[in-house]
């Protein structure tokens with residue numbers, strides 16, 4: 001018998017195996033950024049399946065294929081296959097993003113685990129900003145401005161709470177006020193700070209130490225005149241920051257500059273394509289900062305702009321922790337690929 005089996009983990013099982021543990025997610029991500037910086041990861045370019053031009057992603061949606069390999073002690077390959085249907089939350093009361101993640105043995109290639117990737121994806125997206133804020137935001141940042149009251153900003157806030165011990169105030173702006181209100185209501189479960197709805201994006205940005213935009217906006221929101229020295233701004237969604245705001249940054253940090261340019265949807269990539277930004281304008285990739293090869297924030301007055309585009313390796317490192325936990329706990333459903341292979 002040359003049976004091949006793999007584990008299946010539902011979203012609930014992912015959660016029971018530590019899927020909502022933000023401290024551990026941040027630890028995983030610091031590790032993966034160090035490996036990325038050392039060249040001990042493989043990050044093939046993201047493939048976007050869409051049914052129209054690039055703008056159709058904002059209305060009709062897309063499905064992204066995000067493969068990767070994480071080396072070091074993790075030594076696992078895999079892929080996240082993640083759909084985005086922007087109308088889902090409003091039209092169907094369902095999440096915009098839904099994902100399956102597959103882990104593979106990098107030597108024989110066989111699948112190890114197929115699992116819900118939705119929770120992991122949101123947690124790792126928050127966690128990436130958490131790692132960045134730890135090195136690039138003012139240490140005693142107190143005020144956070146969130147633009148977008150969706151799933152991603154929920155985990156952005158979970159992560160910021162982990163790394164900003166002085167967090168005292170959160171302002172939330174969304175095009176739909178009721179989304180901001182519902183966001184604050186449910187965020188009270190995990191963040192006990194003063195949280196208010198901002199009536200405008202300007203109100204959310206002005207006076208904030210940390211600003212995160214994670215929206216499905218179709219045009220930029222953050223204006224140059226609102227951003228000030230000392231801020232840490234993370235542009236997590238697409239084209240959310242005006243060119244003028246980016247031009248004021250003292251440091252531009254990305255997760256992976258090649259991937260940002262390849263995807264081409266965010267402010268940095270759009271400016272690059274228009275000849276308004278060069279490779280030399282990118283201060284560092286996050287891995288260089290986490291590894292200590294490039295200093296993070298050096299002055300209180302620096303304006304730091306962070307642009308994560310997202311990489312499959314971030315999902316894979318978190319998914320591999322969940323998988324190992326499931327094995328130890330004996331959780332999940334074992335599925336069979338074959339008893340013995342038909343051909344070899």
Ligand SMILES: NC(=O)c1ccc[n+]([C@@H]2O[C@H](COP(=O)([O-])OP(=O)(O)OC[C@H]3O[C@@H](n4cnc5c(N)ncnc54)[C@H](O)[C@@H]3O)[C@@H](O)[C@H]2O)c1
Pocket residue numbers: 084086089096097121125147148149150151152153173174175176179214215216217218219221235236237238308309310311
């Ligand atoms: N960089 C990454 O690694 C990464 C990872 C996951 C998701 N994302 C991106 O993050 C964004 C948000 O994802 P989500 O899952 O939170 O989506 P979501 O649909 O749950 O929430 C998006 C929110 O943005 C609001 N919004 C839309 N236009 C706006 C505007 N102009 N001003 C203010 N609010 C506006 C919507 O009303 C909605 O509440 C998406 O663009 C997604 O592609 C990035």
